[in-house]
Amino acid sequence: NAGVTQTPKFQVLKTGQSMTLQCAQDMNHEYMSWYRQDPGMGLRLIHYSVGAGITDQGEVPNGYNVSRSTTEDFPLRLLSAAPSQTSVYFCASSPTGLAGLAYEQYFGPGTRLTVT
Amino acid sequence: DQQVKQNSPSLSVQEGRISILNCDYTNSMFDYFLWYKKYPAEGPTFLISISSIKDKNEDGRFTVFLNKSAKHLSLHIVPSQPGDSAVYFCAASGTSGTYKYIFGTGTRLKVLA
Numbered sequence: 001n002a003g004v005t006q007t008p009k010f011q012v013l014k015t016g017q018s019m020t021l022q023c024a025q026d027m028n029h030e031y032m033s034w035y036r037q038d039p040g041m042g043l044r045l046i047h048y049s050v051g052a053g054i055t056d057q058g059e060v061p062n063g064y065n066v067s068r069s070t071t072e073d074f075p076l077r078l079l080s081a082a083p084s085q086t087s088v089y090f091c092a093s094s095p096t097g098l099a100g101l102a103y104e105q106y107f108g109p110g111t112r113l114t115v116t
Numbered sequence: 117d118q119q120v121k122q123n124s125p126s127l128s129v130q131e132g133r134i135s136i137l138n139c140d141y142t143n144s145m146f147d148y149f150l151w152y153k154k155y156p157a158e159g160p161t162f163l164i165s166i167s168s169i170k171d172k173n174e175d176g177r178f179t180v181f182l183n184k185s186a187k188h189l190s191l192h193i194v195p196s197q198p199g200d201s202a203v204y205f206c207a208a209s210g211t212s213g214t215y216k217y218i219f220g221t222g223t224r225l226k227v228l229a
Binding site for chain 2: 059
C-alpha cells in the first residue's frame with residue numbers, strides 16, 4: 001500500500017493564480033482531511049470529508065474549495081492564491097467508527113506552497 | 117482562541133531520562149485525545165491515543181496521562197532516545213458528530229546523546 005500520497009511536493013504560485021493540490025489514499029478510508037501547518041500555529045483543519053459526496057468546513061476554510069467524488073481522492077483547490085496561503089499542506093485519512101469519531105489519521109508527506 | 121495548547125515550544129532531555137510533554141485544552145466536550153510525532157519534511161505519524169473513560173494508556177516506552185478535571189494531558193517517554201527527537205503534537209476531538217480534530221501548536225523535543 002502506498003498509504004496517503006500528495007502531489008506536488010513543492011509549488012510556487014503568483015498571487016491570483018489557481019491550482020489544485022492532489023491527495024489520494026489506497027486504504028479505503030472514509031474520512032479524509034486537509035491541514036495547513038504554519039510556524040507557531042500547529043496544524044489547522046481546512047476542510048474534511050466523511051465519505052464520497054460529503055464535505056464540511058474546518059477551522060480555516062476561506063480561500064479553499066474541496067470535493068470528494070471518490071473514496072480515494074480528495075483534492076484541495078486554491079481559486080485565487082494569496083501570500084497568506086504560503087504554508088505546508090498535509091492531507092490525512094482515517095477509518096471511521098463510532099459516530100463522530102475518526103480514529104488515528106494517516107498523513108501524507110506534505111506539499112510546500114509558496115505564493116509570491 | 118486556542119482550544120488545545122502546548123505551552124512549551126521546546127524541550128531538551130538527556131538520553132535515557134524521562135521526557136514529559138504537556139497539553140492543555142479548554143473545551144470540556146473533547147473526549148478523545150491523540151499524540152503525533154513529526155520529523156522534518158515528513159507528515160505527522162500517530163503515536164498513542166486515550167479516550168476520556170481512561171486516565172492512562174501505555175504503549176511501550178510511551179504513556180499518556182489524562183486529567184479531565186484539570187483538562188490536561190501529558191505524554192511520558194521513558195527512556196528517551198535520540199531517535200525521539202521530533203516535534204510532538206497533541207490533538208483533541210469530541211464524539212459529537214463533528215469529526216473535527218483540533219491540534220496544538222507542537223513541542224520540539226531534543227534528546228541529547
